[in-house]
Amino acid sequence: xxQTMSGIAASNGIAIAKAFRxxxxxxxxxxxxxxxxxxxxxRLNSALEKSISELEAIQKKTAEQISxxxxxxxxxxxxxxxxxxLVGPIxxxxxxxxxxxxxxxxxxxxxxxxxxxxxxxEYMKERAADIRDVRKxxxxxxxxxxxxxxxxxxxxxxxxxEDLTPSDTVQLDAQFVKGFITDIGGRTSHSAIxxxxxxxxxxxxxxxxxxxxxxxxxxxxxxxxxxxxxDPDDSAIEEYKQKxxxxxxxxxxxxxxxxxxxVSADGHAVEIGANIGTPKDIAGVVDNGGEAIGxxxxxxxxxxxxxxxxxxxxxxAYAAVLKGMQGKPTVVRTLDIGGDKELSYxxxxxxxxxxxxxxxxxxxLEMPDMFRTQLRALLRASVHGNLKIMFPxxxxxxxxxxxxxxxxxxxxxLQSEGVEVSDSIEVGIMVEIPSTAxxxxxxxxxxxxxxxxxxxxxxxxxxxxxxxxxxxxxxxxFNPAILRMVKMVIDASHREGKWTGMCGEMAGDEIxxxxxxxxxxxxxxxxxxxxLKARSQISKLSKAEMADHTDRILALSNSQEVEDYVKNLVxx
Amino acid sequence: MVEKxxxxxxxxxxxxxxxxxxxxxxxxFKSDITIEHNGxxxxxxxxxxxxxxGVPSGSVVTIAADGEDENEAIEKAADVMQTEGISxx
Numbered sequence: 274x275x276q277t278m279s280g281i282a283a284s285n286g287i288a289i290a291k292a293f294r295x296x297x298x299x300x301x302x303x304x305x306x307x308x309x310x311x312x313x314x315x316r317l318n319s320a321l322e323k324s325i326s327e328l329e330a331i332q333k334k335t336a337e338q339i340s341x342x343x344x345x346x347x348x349x350x351x352x353x354x355x356x357x358x359l360v361g362p363i364x365x366x367x368x369x370x371x372x373x374x375x376x377x378x379x380x381x382x383x384x385x386x387x388x389x390x391x392x393x394x395e396y397m398k399e400r401a402a403d404i405r406d407v408r409k410x411x412x413x414x415x416x417x418x419x420x421x422x423x424x425x426x427x428x429x430x431x432x433x434x435e436d437l438t439p440s441d442t443v444q445l446d447a448q449f450v451k452g453f454i455t456d457i458g459g460r461t462s463h464s465a466i467x468x469x470x471x472x473x474x475x476x477x478x479x480x481x482x483x484x485x486x487x488x489x490x491x492x493x494x495x496x497x498x499x500x501x502x503x504d505p506d507d508s509a510i511e512e513y514k515q516k517x518x519x520x521x522x523x524x525x526x527x528x529x530x531x532x533x534x535x536v537s538a539d540g541h542a543v544e545i546g547a548n549i550g551t552p553k554d555i556a557g558v559v560d561n562g563g564e565a566i567g568x569x570x571x572x573x574x575x576x577x578x579x580x581x582x583x584x585x586x587x588x589x590a591y592a593a594v595l596k597g598m599q600g601k602p603t604v605v606r607t608l609d610i611g612g613d614k615e616l617s618y619x620x621x622x623x624x625x626x627x628x629x630x631x632x633x634x635x636x637x638l639e640m641p642d643m644f645r646t647q648l649r650a651l652l653r654a655s656v657h658g659n660l661k662i663m664f665p666x667x668x669x670x671x672x673x674x675x676x677x678x679x680x681x682x683x684x685x686x687l688q689s690e691g692v693e694v695s696d697s698i699e700v701g702i703m704v705e706i707p708s709t710a711x712x713x714x715x716x717x718x719x720x721x722x723x724x725x726x727x728x729x730x731x732x733x734x735x736x737x738x739x740x741x742x743x744x745x746x747x748x749x750x751f752n753p754a755i756l757r758m759v760k761m762v763i764d765a766s767h768r769e770g771k772w773t774g775m776c777g778e779m780a781g782d783e784i785x786x787x788x789x790x791x792x793x794x795x796x797x798x799x800x801x802x803x804x805l806k807a808r809s810q811i812s813k814l815s816k817a818e819m820a821d822h823t824d825r826i827l828a829l830s831n832s833q834e835v836e837d838y839v840k841n842l843v844x845x
Numbered sequence: 846m847v848e849k850x851x852x853x854x855x856x857x858x859x860x861x862x863x864x865x866x867x868x869x870x871x872x873x874f875k876s877d878i879t880i881e882h883n884g885x886x887x888x889x890x891x892x893x894x895x896x897x898x899g900v901p902s903g904s905v906v907t908i909a910a911d912g913e914d915e916n917e918a919i920e921k922a923a924d925v926m927q928t929e930g931i932s933x934x
Contacts, residue, residue, distance in 0.1 A: 342862075345861070345862045345865065346861060346862075348862075348865045348869070349861045349862075349864070349865040349892060352865055352868050352869060352892040353892055353893060355872075356890075356891045356892050356893050356894075357888060357890055357891055358887075358888055358891035358893055358894050359891070359893055385893050385897065388897050389896070389897065392899050393899075394899055394901070396857065396858075396860065397896070397899045400861065400896055403861075404893070551856055552856075553856060553857075577901075577902065577903065578902065578903030579903065580903075586852075586854055589854065
């Protein structure tokens with residue numbers, strides 16, 4: 274009978290195969306009193322040496338077959354084996370307490386393991402697993418026990434384990450290992466990260482897999498939602514085979530689109546970009562075929578620290594993003610802090626209505642020194658790519674003019690200092706306040722582009738705090754009031770030969786995309802993982818046909834009618 | 846004795862890869878080398894020691910070397926921090 278279990282979805286895809294339990298051998302450590310410390314130290318050193326040569330082989334294999342980056346962790350393991358703070362105390366215990374090497378190793382590593390496990394940081398907690406992995410290897414040599422290795426598997430299986438050590442994971446051969454389930458671990462554990470690199474479906478943190486799953490029994494791993502089916506019946510197997518096929522087809526379809534332009538069925542090209550928070554996110558953007566960065570939120574650079582980032586630190590971050598995008602358009606939003614986003618080192622007075630208060634550009638204009646530092650950093654980084662600067666929360670033309678004047682002043686200063694600055698930086702604004710949407714025609718004469726921030730635009734247009742549950746029904750992206758404003762902004766920009774993007778949640782929404790395409794939106798910016806799906810959707814839509822419907826859509830009376838209309842249109 | 850301060854700029858803080866590079870690079874020096882963060886000082890030749898500091902992004906660390914090759918050791922440490930891109934001085 275089918276039994277179901279669930280864990281954390283760690284790596285996408287579906288696998289159906291026999292269970293293979295990767296048992297941890299009993300590495301029982303007894304405390305013994307030894308008489309000859311010298312020969313005990315020799316045993317220790319010999320076990321350390323054997324472990325070192327094994328790890329060097331694994332490191333080499335990983336570097337060749339996976340990547341240098343994945344191999345780096347074994348460099349750290351090798352350092353642990355020769356760590357003076359580890360080997361020193363073990364040696365001393367053997368010498369002074371006359372205990373056996375196994376016990377000395379166990380006690381010393383236990384101390385480090387509990388130290389790491391107690392740390393208030395997910396990444397550091399995971400490092401305890403690295404120490405366990407290293408210890409297990411040395412203990413096995415000391416005890417003369419052979420550890421089961423995934424490299425011995427020669428049958429199509431799903432591995433079931435308490436946990437997979439980093440060294441287990443690199444020995445997984447994707448030809449035979451169709452998926453894995455572990456009882457412990459999270460999305461950031463080594464095994465989860467590697468499973469995604471190797472594209473092996475995986476569920477981690479299943480808690481009772483080792484207790485409930487027998488060797489050889491058929492198991493289904495759904496790495497898309499974390500479901501595990503044990504001993505599934507025929508209909509369940511059939512259902513998941515279909516899900517697997519659908520997923521594979523979709524993946525293949527999206528993979529083809531990765532290096533393609535975003536073009537509608539009738540040949541209208543748009544740009545699909547990504548919203549990012551740190552330079553680290555660039556890898557995901559490139560992997561998903563992003564054509565631009567539509568929104569780089571610079572506030573993360575200012576958060577989680579105890580002082581402002583220096584100009585040089587900022588240059589480094591901005592340059593990293595620009596270089597990473599290799600000349601593709603990169604819209605950097607200047608600091609959007611205040612409101613619900615606070616900085617510990619910036620003591621701002623508490624406000625009754627923080628969302629209507631001193632935030633974003635208002636704060637930057639109030640604190641010009643802080644703002645100038647960011648602008649200088651952006652200008653200095655501009656030579657590394659295709660930079661576009663965007664000011665958030667602009668409510669009046671005067672605010673934009675002030676901000677731009679500061680930018681031009683800093684540019685002139687830098688140039689007089691002999692610093693090279695790009696001459697083709699576009700300067701635009703976020704449209705998230707209704708006054709700006711209404712005045713878009715006037716703004717369009719002075720700005721280079723607009724980017725519509727839908728979350729705030731909806732909140733301010735509907736006068737509904739988006740943090741307040743009791744008015745959450747007013748968060749209506751499809752309310753014709755919002756759509757009419759979006760149209761005003763797009764049309765105003767086009768009349769002046771400028772462009773409009775959208776960087777809110779809405780840009781990646783499958784109901785919104787047909788409407789936005791019809792309205793002539795030029796750039797769609799979303800989370801990187803939505804890009805290929807959106808590109809696929811746009812490739813099947815006709816822009817001209819959608820444009821024919823926009824007048825009717827904008828004349829509808831409420832959000833629900835718009836949603837129904839579009840659903841009906843798309844499903845035809 | 847010589848010492849030098851560094852600000853960790855890598856967003857992940859002092860994680861395993863740069864820590865390994867740093868420990869590997871300074872281990873060959875004869876001098877005693879330490880790294881201090883938040884009042885806690887550990888042996889910079891110990892990967893477990895360095896990782897146990899749990900140095901987060903944005904914090905300041907002090908590296909000190911004491912011995913015959915102390916200047917070269919500090920220089921090497923600074924060099925590695927730069928090439929690994931985890932800090933500014």
